[in-house]
Amino acid sequence: MRQLNDKTAHEFDHRQIADAAVATWNEVKNAASKISEADTKYYCLCMLPYPSGRLHMGHVRNYTIGDVITRYQRMNGRDVLQPMGWDAFGLPAENAAIKNGVPPAKWTYDNIDYMRKQLKSLGFAIDWSREVATCDPRYYRWNQWLFLRMLEKGIAYKKTGTVNWDPVDQTVLANEQVIDGRGWRTGALVEKREIPMYYLGITSYADKLLKALDHLPGWPERVKIMQANWIGKSEGVEIHFPYDRQSIGADGALKVFTTRADTLLGATYVAVAAEHPLAEAAAARNPQLVAFIDECKKGGVTEAELATQEKKGMDTGLFVRHPLTDEKLPVWIANYVLMGYGEGAVMAVPAHDQRDFEFARKHGLPLKVVVRSEAGDVLAADAMREALVEHGIIVNSGVYDGLTTAQAIDAVANELKKRSLGEKRTVFRLRDWGISRQRYWGCPIPIIHCPGCGDVPVPDRDLPVVLPEDLAPDGSGNPLVKCEAFVNCACPTCGKPAKRETDTMDTFVDSSWYYMRYACADNDQAMVDERVNQWLPVDQYIGGIEHAILHLLYSRFWTRVMHDLGLVNFEEPFTNLLTQGMVLNHIYFRKGKSGGITYFSPDDVTPVMNEQGQITGATHKADGQPVEYGGMGTMSKSKANGVDPQALVDKYGADTVRLFMMFAVPPEQSLEWSEAGVEGAHRFLKRLWKAVVDHVQSGPAPKLDSAMLNDAQRELRRQVHATIAKVSDDIGRRYMFNTAVAATMELLNAITRSDDASPQGRAVLQEALESIALLLTPMAPHTCEALWQMLGKDGAIVNANWPKPDPEALVRDTIEIVVQVNGKLRGRVAVAADADRKQVEQAALAEPNVQRFVEGQTIRKVIVVPGKLVNLVV
RNA sequence: GCCCGGAUGGCGGAACUGGUAGACGCGCGGGACUCAAAAUCCCGUUCCCCCUAAAGGAGUGUCGGUUCGAUUCCGACUCCGGGCACCA
Numbered sequence: 001m002r003q004l005n006d007k008t009a010h011e012f013d014h015r016q017i018a019d020a021a022v023a024t025w026n027e028v029k030n031a032a033s034k035i036s037e038a039d040t041k042y043y044c045l046c047m048l049p050y051p052s053g054r055l056h057m058g059h060v061r062n063y064t065i066g067d068v069i070t071r072y073q074r075m076n077g078r079d080v081l082q083p084m085g086w087d088a089f090g091l092p093a094e095n096a097a098i099k100n101g102v103p104p105a106k107w108t109y110d111n112i113d114y115m116r117k118q119l120k121s122l123g124f125a126i127d128w129s130r131e132v133a134t135c136d137p138r139y140y141r142w143n144q145w146l147f148l149r150m151l152e153k154g155i156a157y158k159k160t161g162t163v164n165w166d167p168v169d170q171t172v173l174a175n176e177q178v179i180d181g182r183g184w185r186t187g188a189l190v191e192k193r194e195i196p197m198y199y200l201g202i203t204s205y206a207d208k209l210l211k212a213l214d215h216l217p218g219w220p221e222r223v224k225i226m227q228a229n230w231i232g233k234s235e236g237v238e239i240h241f242p243y244d245r246q247s248i249g250a251d252g253a254l255k256v257f258t259t260r261a262d263t264l265l266g267a268t269y270v271a272v273a274a275e276h277p278l279a280e281a282a283a284a285r286n287p288q289l290v291a292f293i294d295e296c297k298k299g300g301v302t303e304a305e306l307a308t309q310e311k312k313g314m315d316t317g318l319f320v321r322h323p324l325t326d327e328k329l330p331v332w333i334a335n336y337v338l339m340g341y342g343e344g345a346v347m348a349v350p351a352h353d354q355r356d357f358e359f360a361r362k363h364g365l366p367l368k369v370v371v372r373s374e375a376g377d378v379l380a381a382d383a384m385r386e387a388l389v390e391h392g393i394i395v396n397s398g399v400y401d402g403l404t405t406a407q408a409i410d411a412v413a414n415e416l417k418k419r420s421l422g423e424k425r426t427v428f429r430l431r432d433w434g435i436s437r438q439r440y441w442g443c444p445i446p447i448i449h450c451p452g453c454g455d456v457p458v459p460d461r462d463l464p465v466v467l468p469e470d471l472a473p474d475g476s477g478n479p480l481v482k483c484e485a486f487v488n489c490a491c492p493t494c495g496k497p498a499k500r501e502t503d504t505m506d507t508f509v510d511s512s513w514y515y516m517r518y519a520c521a522d523n524d525q526a527m528v529d530e531r532v533n534q535w536l537p538v539d540q541y542i543g544g545i546e547h548a549i550l551h552l553l554y555s556r557f558w559t560r561v562m563h564d565l566g567l568v569n570f571e572e573p574f575t576n577l578l579t580q581g582m583v584l585n586h587i588y589f590r591k592g593k594s595g596g597i598t599y600f601s602p603d604d605v606t607p608v609m610n611e612q613g614q615i616t617g618a619t620h621k622a623d624g625q626p627v628e629y630g631g632m633g634t635m636s637k638s639k640a641n642g643v644d645p646q647a648l649v650d651k652y653g654a655d656t657v658r659l660f661m662m663f664a665v666p667p668e669q670s671l672e673w674s675e676a677g678v679e680g681a682h683r684f685l686k687r688l689w690k691a692v693v694d695h696v697q698s699g700p701a702p703k704l705d706s707a708m709l710n711d712a713q714r715e716l717r718r719q720v721h722a723t724i725a726k727v728s729d730d731i732g733r734r735y736m737f738n739t740a741v742a743a744t745m746e747l748l749n750a751i752t753r754s755d756d757a758s759p760q761g762r763a764v765l766q767e768a769l770e771s772i773a774l775l776l777t778p779m780a781p782h783t784c785e786a787l788w789q790m791l792g793k794d795g796a797i798v799n800a801n802w803p804k805p806d807p808e809a810l811v812r813d814t815i816e817i818v819v820q821v822n823g824k825l826r827g828r829v830a831v832a833a834d835a836d837r838k839q840v841e842q843a844a845l846a847e848p849n850v851q852r853f854v855e856g857q858t859i860r861k862v863i864v865v866p867g868k869l870v871n872l873v874v
Numbered sequence: 875g876c877c878c879g880g881a882u883g884g885c886g887g888a889a890c891u892g893g894u895a896g897a898c899g900c901g902c903g904g905g906a907c908u909c910a911a912a913a914u915c916c917c918g919u920u921c922c923c924c925c926u927a928a929a930g931g932a933g934u935g936u937c938g939g940u941u942c943g944a945u946u947c948c949g950a951c952u953c954c955g956g957g958c959a960c961c962a
Contacts, residue, residue: 047962049962050961091960091962092961163960172960173960174960175959175960175961176960176961176962222879225877225878226878226957229876229878230957301959301960302959302960303876304875304958306875308875433959436960438960439960506960507962508960544956544962545879545955546956546962548956549878549957549958550957550962581879581955581956582955582956584955633955634955636961638961660899664887666887668879669887670880670954670955674885674886677885677899677901680898683914684899687914729890730890734890736888738887738899739889739890739897739898741899742887742888742897742898743898745898746897818894820894824943825894860942862942863942865893868893868894869893869894871893872942873942
């Protein structure tokens with residue numbers, strides 16, 4: 001054990017305390033993870049950071065939560081694995097390269113080195129021997145290897161997909177790089193473009209991924225609801241509208257999917273996406289349609305943009321036939337119909353679908369009412385102000401009249417099936433996972449394009465396909481395309497010259513299985529080995545709520561694929577999930593003339609407020625010119641609103657920063673960043689330090705004899721053990737670290753108030769101080785290590801056993817009961833802890849203030865909540 | 875636009891299963907110590923009424939409901955945050 005020097009023993013010097021603690025932990029190897037018996041393993045995992053440059057407060061929050069749980073579980077006897085790694089591929093490294101000309105690899109590795117140092121300075125018990133960086137070929141070769149397995153199984157496949165195209169930079173843009181429909185650097189109007197891409201068939205796992213949510217009791221309800229809605233299972237009917245041969249000039253049928261087949265007789269037109277084959281066929285004969293289709297291709301591809309854009313449409317002049325009535329229905333092109341969803345076509349029922357209603361009114365298309373609400377009359381189509389969307393009774397539909405919505409769906413589906421013009425189908429909102437990225441800084445997709453053999457998978461023996469690390473992107477396209485040493489290769493099948501695929505993988509691939517690799521990071525022969533089945537599934541996963549859907553769903557999918565390939569023996573990767581709320585800060589920005597956006601740090605602007613004290617804008621400190629206010633948002637490098645914790649760590653020490661973070665707010669809530677309160681956390685540690693110094697100055701405390709205690713000593717001891725019970729529950733079950741800290745603060749307040757120098761008084765105090773040190777070790781491990789030593793204890797506190805409350809110490813003789821009259825608080829009475837209902841009732845009625853309110857009234861009812869309150873209803 | 879959350883004193887938050895609203899901390903006010911300041915310690919601190927206290931009244935984003943009793947449950951709404959498939 002490293003001893004503190006004399007000066008430190010009196011003053012709270014966070015640097016010396018930290019140095020001594022770290023030396024002690026290195027001696028006892030506190031962070032090392034080893035497997036002993038299977039039932040004591042505990043895998044505590046935090047989402048790995050993107051190495052953006054410096055830690056921000058969101059990281060500190062995330063990793064402190066993980067470390068608190070890790071240290072708590074260790075003190076409870078578990079063999080804990082807490083690893084760390086780097087989500088090291090991605091767009092910011094390319095942006096930094098464009099800005100500074102530094103290759104993404106160097107920028108990334110420098111950031112990792114700096115951030116690793118920062119994490120170490122915060123005192124997290126991380127097993128660094130397992131560190132993984134996803135940009136390391138020893139890691140990403142296994143992305144490539146599994147991708148090839150998925151190709152073999154047909155889970156990975158190639159098809160076209162839509163991307164944002166910047167016509168000026170001649171490059172594909174990420175959704176984040178499209179602002180108000182324009183490229184962020186060029187300001188050019190972005191276009192949609194169809195290109196070939198590789199996809200992973202997550203939709204074939206949709207049902208399993210949905211059903212398994214019911215067997216994840218350790219996941220937050222809100223995350224499970226979001227995932228279920230995202231997967232979006234819906235039962236409906238696929239309906240075929242035969243082509244009208246006269247106008248289309250070909251046989252065939254237009255397929256649509258609908259959940260409201262009961263309204264089929266109300267369909268008055270059909271709408272197809274701009275990219276639909278029927279649209280293209282019609283455009284071949286009509287230049288106006290060509291122009292309209294081009295118009296539809298403007299703008300970005302996000303669902304939010306598509307859902308809020310102005311609804312536009314144009315008649316193709318083509319017709320299809322109604323499958324039941326053979327009526328001619330016009331085919332329209334509509335920009336709200338998406339090629340990527342379902343069949344890229346919808347049947348339109350303006351009377352019973354709000355979007356169709358608005359579209360029909362705008363373009364003068366007819367309405368047919370075919371449903372009435374159960375209580376109401378049949379509405380007149382001309383008088384309708386909005387669509388009647390709810391289920392009801394079918395009307396104006398011949399043989400289906402009088403049926404309910406549910407009955408009519410069945411009847412229509414049966415009839416369509418009889419005519420071979422459709423049938424019931426289950427569809428999912430979930431789409432297959434497109435993983436191709438036209439970017440440099442990512443994992444190369446292991447495919448070779450041969451003029452003779454086509455797309456040839458890279459043989460396993462040639463893995464990894466190594467990404468050259470010395471390229472620097474310039475903003476126009478992927479530099480890999482121009483890197484001949486990378487592109488040119490021999491076809492593995494025929495040996496003739498061929499070209500490598502230059503697309504790289506989505507970075508969500510990297511983060512879909514990194515947590516398995518920690519268990520076997522040293523294995524260079526296989527993706528995973530038996531150690532993965534020993535450590536996994538992860539017992540506790542901790543990360544931001546922003547990952548509730550994509551990352552967590554992809555990881556669940558990837559795990560199932562590996563399970564089905566026989567690589568792992570579990571199907572779900574994360575048993576318990578804690579979704580941390582975001583750390584928010586103000587966002588300030590300026591829009592450039594061409595549409596680009598520049599963000600400014602809140603430190604560099606002076607906010608302008610209105611009379612209500614709300615921020616409406618700001619001026620830049622350097623140039624005095626106005627800056628726009630963008631509200632509160634997640635701390636991130638790209639929005640320039642991250643706060644580097646380093647200054648606080650330097651000033652107050654890691655323990656103060658950790659303690660403050662845990663005390664400020666419960667983990668699931670979002671946190672609007674403010675430094676107010678850091679001083680308070682620091683003051684608390686100093687007060688605790690002083691209490692221990694004062695106590696040990698009078699020499700060792702005598703042995704505690706609980707039979708010898710007076711009332712005050714018994715009461716303090718009761719509070720000590722009540723605090724142990726509360727903190728254990730708050731950390732171990734509730735994950736309410738803020739109230740755990742508050743409870744130790746209350747205990748310290750009680751200790752400071754009691755001034756008992758008697759032998760048993762000092763014995764109680766010794767027990768109290770030892771307990772506080774143990775209870776605070778997960779949050780403030782450095783300080784508690786020193787306190788432990790000062791209190792004369794052997795060994796490292798981080799390896800000590802978590803305290804258990806003594807049931808005898810918790811016993812109370814009397815309790816306070818609250819008395820209400822008509823639900824309003826009118827008094828309190830003390831009763832014996834074992835008093836029965838009648839005694840409690842009598843004590844309540846005897847209370848003078850209660851009598852004032854009861855006098856002259858009849859008591860109609862008496863409600864007694866044992867141990868809590870009495871309510872007299874008069 | 876759609877899906878998921880949230881809103882409690884001057885501020886961060888507590889109240890765990892429908893039972894004392896405001897624990898704990900910050901800030902602020904007053905006092906002690908000091909030549910003085912910092913640090914530290916003590917007292918007070920939801921609002922209204924009131925010299926003060928006791929007692930009382932109001933009060934958990936807004937409006938309405940269920941209940942002996944609602945921050946907690948139900949309905950409608952407002953604002954804020956997260957996600958929307960190429961930010962990670």
